[in-house]
Amino acid sequence: MNKEQLVDKARVLIEALPYIRTFFGKTFVIKYGGAAMTDEELKKAVILDVILLKYVGVNPVLVHGGGPEISQWMRRVGKEPRFVNGLRVTDAETMEIVQMVLAGKVNKDIVGLINRYGGKAIGLCGHDGNLIVARKHPGDLGLVGEVETINADLLHLLNREGYIPVIASIGSGFDGESYNINADSVAGDLAAALKADKLIMLTDVEGIFAEEGDPSTLISSLEIERARRMIAEGRIAGGMIPKVEACIKALESGVPRTHIIDGRSMHSLLLEIFTDKGIGTMVVS
Numbered sequence: 001m002n003k004e005q006l007v008d009k010a011r012v013l014i015e016a017l018p019y020i021r022t023f024f025g026k027t028f029v030i031k032y033g034g035a036a037m038t039d040e041e042l043k044k045a046v047i048l049d050v051i052l053l054k055y056v057g058v059n060p061v062l063v064h065g066g067g068p069e070i071s072q073w074m075r076r077v078g079k080e081p082r083f084v085n086g087l088r089v090t091d092a093e094t095m096e097i098v099q100m101v102l103a104g105k106v107n108k109d110i111v112g113l114i115n116r117y118g119g120k121a122i123g124l125c126g127h128d129g130n131l132i133v134a135r136k137h138p139g140d141l142g143l144v145g146e147v148e149t150i151n152a153d154l155l156h157l158l159n160r161e162g163y164i165p166v167i168a169s170i171g172s173g174f175d176g177e178s179y180n181i182n183a184d185s186v187a188g189d190l191a192a193a194l195k196a197d198k199l200i201m202l203t204d205v206e207g208i209f210a211e212e213g214d215p216s217t218l219i220s221s222l223e224i225e226r227a228r229r230m231i232a233e234g235r236i237a238g239g240m241i242p243k244v245e246a247c248i249k250a251l252e253s254g255v256p257r258t259h260i261i262d263g264r265s266m267h268s269l270l271l272e273i274f275t276d277k278g279i280g281t282m283v284v285s
Contacts, residue, residue, distance in 0.1 A: 016274035026058035026197035027159065029250075031187035031243075032110070033065040034263050037259045042264065043113065046202070047065040049250050050164060051119035051271040062166045063190060064119075065183035066106040073097045086239045090142040090180040099125075102168040104158040119206070121124030121164045126171040127178070129154045134171025134179040134184065145171040145179025147186060150193035188246025192253030199250045200272065201243045207281030208236065208244070222283050225250050247283035258283045 030050065035042060053060045067088070071081040074097055082089040083173065107123040109230030114121035126132030131154055133147035148171075158165050167190070169183035184201065208227075210217035212235060227244050230236040236244055239253035247258035261268050271279050 010127075018041075019055050019274045023197065025059070027059040027061060027194050028198045028200060028273075029061045029063060029187050029191040029194065029196045030055065030269065031063050031065075031184055031201045031246075032200075032263075033067070033183060033202060035205070038062065038068065038108075040265075042266065044117070046263070046269065047110070047117055047119075049111045049267055051114060051117055052270070053273070054162075054164055056117060060164055060192065061155060061190060061196070062110065062164060063169060063183055063187040064102075064106060064166065066102045070094075070098055070101050071105060073101055082110075084139065087139070087141055087182055088146055090144050090178060091196040092143065092186075095143045095178055095180055099170060099178055103170055104161060107166060107168040113258050114164055114166070119164050120162055121159055121166050123166045123168070125153075125168040130172060131155075131167070132169075132181070132189075134173055134181060136173070136179065136197060143179055145173070145181045147171065147181060148174075148190040150189055152193045155190075155194060162220060181207075182242045184242040184246045185249075188249040191246075191250040191255045196250070196255050197257065198273075199246070199247060199255055199258040200269065201258075201260045202268065203240075203243060203260055204262070204264060206262045207260055208240070210235075219281050221246070222281055222285070224251060224285055225271050227283060244283065251283065251285045269273070 002074055049064060050060045075082050103125040111121040111123040125132050129151055131151045132147055133149045135148045137144040137146050155165050169181045169186040171179040171181045173179055187199060206215055206218055208219050208222055210219055231241055243260055250258050259280055259282050261272050268279060
């Protein structure tokens, strides 16, 4: 590496310095899903980004889904996945698969990677310390839940002790039953409960487009009212609806900034947080 390349690296660090100073001691809730969870190179990049955030003084809280793996296991037992407005219809047998995949496999795989690469992670689901108490979703979706309360004190304790909480989106009902909760919704409620400084959604598109499927119409900053209008008009649809609704809920609960970014890009978290330009779509109040 020549001197010019070394100077370029130094410039990158200097550009990041104001952001490191601004975000020191702040909490970021990161929804981890999509291709970033299935591609091994991307997975490693996300894990290293999260560990770096912790070492520069940010408190990252990682919320993960696992939809493709759940669907894969459902098909293995002869069940065809079904969704309504981006939410998985969940009967009792599907709920067992959800718990097995999310809490038993995906969560522990992420925790293991963070620990392997030099971080300290603890895996949790809603049942642990009553972290996520849930109520049944009003729709005819089976064991699909909505967040009732979040035990924020538990997560603050883990953050203070240097741990990175990794949370599977399973809620605990009032009678101890398990509920499948959309991970985007959990991330929004966590950001609100923790009074986070940022909510960041990693997804499989560059952001939100003004014209569906046209990357040249990427919206860099989207106001709440326009977002609601786009949902009503069907221009934001499917799995993007819970992401945008989670951003709106977080903003209305006092979270200053919410972002929807492309998890398929290497180190997209660092590019969004520590560079002047940023990437993706920021949903703003």
